[in-house]
Amino acid sequence: xxxxxxxxxxxxxxxxxxxxxxxxxxxxxxxxxxxxxxxxxxxxxxxxxxxxxxxxxxxxxxxxxxxxxxxxxxxxxxxxxxxxxxxxxxxxxxxxxxxxxxxxxxxxxxxxxxxxxxxxxxxxxxxxxxxxxxxxxxxxxxxxxxxxxxxxxxxxxxxxxxxxxxxxxxxxxxxxxxxxxxxxxxxxxxxxxxxxxxxxxxxxxxxxxxxxxxxxxxxxxxxxxxxxxxxxxxxxxxxxxxxxxxxxxxxxxxxxxxxxxxxxxxxxxxxxxxxxxxxxxxxxxxxxxxxxxxxxxxxx
Amino acid sequence: xxxxxxxxxxxxxxxxxxxxxxxxxxxxxxxxxxxxxxxxxxxxxxxxxxxxxxxxxxxxxxxxxxxxxxxxxxxxxxxxxxxxxxxxxxxxxxxxxxxxxxxxxxxxxxxxxxxxxxxxxxxxxxxxxxxxxxxxxxxxxxxxxxxxxxxxxxxxxxxxxxxxxxxxxxxxxxxxxxxxxxxxxxxxxxxxxxxxxxxxxxxxxxxxxxxxxxxxxxxxxxxxxxxxxxxxxxxxxxxxxxxxxxxxxxxxxxxxxxxxxxxxxxxxxxxxxxxxxxxxxxxxxxxxxxxxxxxxxxxxxxxxxxxxxxxxxxxxxxxxxxxxxxxxxxxxxxxxxxxxxxxxxxxxxxxxxxxxxxxxxxxxxxxx
Numbered sequence: 001x002x003x004x005x006x007x008x009x010x011x012x013x014x015x016x017x018x019x020x021x022x023x024x025x026x027x028x029x030x031x032x033x034x035x036x037x038x039x040x041x042x043x044x045x046x047x048x049x050x051x052x053x054x055x056x057x058x059x060x061x062x063x064x065x066x067x068x069x070x071x072x073x074x075x076x077x078x079x080x081x082x083x084x085x086x087x088x089x090x091x092x093x094x095x096x097x098x099x100x101x102x103x104x105x106x107x108x109x110x111x112x113x114x115x116x117x118x119x120x121x122x123x124x125x126x127x128x129x130x131x132x133x134x135x136x137x138x139x140x141x142x143x144x145x146x147x148x149x150x151x152x153x154x155x156x157x158x159x160x161x162x163x164x165x166x167x168x169x170x171x172x173x174x175x176x177x178x179x180x181x182x183x184x185x186x187x188x189x190x191x192x193x194x195x196x197x198x199x200x201x202x203x204x205x206x207x208x209x210x211x212x213x214x215x216x217x218x219x220x221x222x223x224x225x226x227x228x229x230x231x232x233x234x235x236x237x238x239x240x241x242x243x244x245x246x247x248x249x250x251x252x253x254x255x256x257x258x259x260x261x262x263x264x265x266x267x268x269x270x271x272x273x274x275x276x277x278x279x280x281x282x283x284x285x286x287x288x289x290x291x292x293x294x295x296x297x298x299x300x
Numbered sequence: 301x302x303x304x305x306x307x308x309x310x311x312x313x314x315x316x317x318x319x320x321x322x323x324x325x326x327x328x329x330x331x332x333x334x335x336x337x338x339x340x341x342x343x344x345x346x347x348x349x350x351x352x353x354x355x356x357x358x359x360x361x362x363x364x365x366x367x368x369x370x371x372x373x374x375x376x377x378x379x380x381x382x383x384x385x386x387x388x389x390x391x392x393x394x395x396x397x398x399x400x401x402x403x404x405x406x407x408x409x410x411x412x413x414x415x416x417x418x419x420x421x422x423x424x425x426x427x428x429x430x431x432x433x434x435x436x437x438x439x440x441x442x443x444x445x446x447x448x449x450x451x452x453x454x455x456x457x458x459x460x461x462x463x464x465x466x467x468x469x470x471x472x473x474x475x476x477x478x479x480x481x482x483x484x485x486x487x488x489x490x491x492x493x494x495x496x497x498x499x500x501x502x503x504x505x506x507x508x509x510x511x512x513x514x515x516x517x518x519x520x521x522x523x524x525x526x527x528x529x530x531x532x533x534x535x536x537x538x539x540x541x542x543x544x545x546x547x548x549x550x551x552x553x554x555x556x557x558x559x560x561x562x563x564x565x566x567x568x569x570x571x572x573x574x575x576x577x578x579x580x581x582x583x584x585x586x587x588x589x590x591x592x593x594x595x596x597x598x599x600x601x602x603x604x605x606x607x608x609x610x611x612x613x614x615x616x617x618x619x620x621x622x623x624x625x626x627x628x629x630x631x632x633x634x635x636x637x638x639x640x641x642x643x644x645x646x647x648x649x650x651x652x653x654x655x656x657x658x659x660x661x662x663x664x665x666x667x668x
Binding site: 038082086088089091092093095096097099100102103104106107110111228229232233235236239270272273275276279280282283286287290 | 339343391393439442446447448449451452453455456457458459460463464466467470471586589592593596628629631632634635638639641642644645646
């Protein structure tokens with residue numbers, strides 16, 4: 001256990017945190033406006049695919065990121081229309097959309113690229129890695145922050161911006177009021193349904209950005225169902241962070257750490273066993289913080 | 301004369317109720333198939349011809365019909381497991397994990413327990429059911445003791461079960477007799493296998509097990525106090541508590557039953573079709589998720605779930621047939637079934653039927 005090893009674990013923790021953090025923020029703003037969004041997984045996965053597909057044909061990082069975010073927002077908009085406007089059951093919409101996007105991405109992967117399973121190609125351009133000029137020469141810190149992408153940094157800024165918006169601005173208070181008591185908020189002239197739909201769509205965009213990091217960050221490829229439960233881990237992170245953007249950073253870092261440790265242990269223990277770590281950790285974390293968390297329960 | 305009138309009225313009532321129960325799934329299915337048609341059109345094929353081939357090669361030719369029923373077997377049982385828990389208000393997304401755990405245990409017992417084959421087979425099924433039930437009890441106890449979200453825990457446990465099962469078939473239980481490339485256990489003894497019901501296909505007695513599970517479900521839900529109590533718990537928890545229902549006991553029994561039923565889906569697959577546990581054989585086929593959708597489309601009614609499971613299974617068999625012949629990916633089946641579920645979830649489709657305005661229904665189609 002030397003410091004270089006620890007630094008590399010922290011580095012992989014930071015990388016694994018980003019998709020979870022972005023999706024957890026998306027989940028948090030949905031719960032803040034009283035919408036239970038189960039389709040986080042779908043919102044992420046569609047972005048993984050579209051960003052890689054656009055990347056393949058345009059070789060433009062910017063366009064792929066935009067396409068990913070937009071596709072996530074599109075799925076978010078579908079959730080908004082079905083759940084908020086037509087009051088469909090959240091669990092039904094969520095599970096159906098998660099499966100639908102899984103099928104659509106596999107379908108298109110075969111139809112467009114003639115591939116099954118995954119898409120890897122030399123043409124794919126990954127997000128550019130940033131090595132900060134001075135910090136990269138500091139021994140420990142340099143390794144910790146090595147090769148992070150701009151979205152890794154951006155995700156924390158987004159969390160802070162969301163915090164400021166929700167808790168320090170008038171528009172944010174209106175948004176929160178919708179989640180606390182929708183009829184009361186409406187009686188004061190707040191366009192509650194509209195705000196709910198906007199927030200759900202925004203959650204789609206955030207998850208979309210998370211999906212882009214997943215497919216274009218550490219690796220540059222698309223694999224079928226590559227989100228593998230991250231949407232639900234993000235849901236747990238949002239619930240542990242009590243849907244508060246800054247606390248969500250902390251809870252997401254915890255889940256990122258579990259994935260980081262899982263990756264680090266892969267050299268020692270068989271991969272099939274270390275792969276279970278993030279999922280078991282999610283359950284353990286939910287249990288450990290259950291008392292504190294009892295007010296913001298997600299149980300249906 | 302009067303009795304005739306009342307009888308007519310009764311028949312009308314039954315017909316009306318039947319129509320009301322079927323109306324929503326039927327309309328949703330039509331819309332789902334329309335979305336599928338749009339996708340097929342976008343792929344450059346004629347939807348009518350594709351659908352004709354899809355349904356011919358799933359329901360109307362004996363060989364394909366048997367394949368459809370074989371594939372439907374685990375889907376029906378999974379749908380019952382979903383229905384068991386969801387109708388009591390417990391959002392159990394972990395049917396897959398419960399099925400995998402139970403099946404792995406059943407296979408291990410069948411492989412390693414000495415004794416007369418029939419007895420071992422029975423013990424293997426029971427052990428699998430016990431394992432599935434325990435695996436379902438784990439999240440239930442966490443919900444009971446710590447008020448943890450069952451949605452998240454049951455889903456997380458799917459991944460845990462799949463990875464651990466994968467570990468077992470990759471290392472300790474791996475069949476090394478062949479080329480050693482396939483990740484699977486050795487075959488179970490021939491005497492333990494479920495008999496084939498058709499000489500030309502793999503259709504087997506697992507389907508009878510599925511029918512028995514459906515009958516059991518109907519019996520539990522309609523004829524027992526437990527079925528009533530568990531339904532009231534999902535319908536109106538405070539009323540159930542007021543009526544003296546011990547909710548914790550009902551929750552634990554409900555979830556244990558769901559887990560036990562889920563394990564039977566996988567056991568039917570191992571003992572009736574594959575004769576071994578192979579890595580990913582229950583997850584890559586997404587039996588549990590198809591069962592979940594069947595349960596949602598049928599609004600958790602056991603008999604409805606049975607028929608819709610067969611229909612969805614047929615879509616998938618037809619989907620793989622057109623993938624072979626036309627190159628349309630078989631996921632078209634999943635896309636159609638997800639759209640059906642979404643249309644069922646949104647009650648708006650019914651309004652379009654009541655007031656058939658062409659503009660409005662076109663809008664509904666576009667929103668898909």
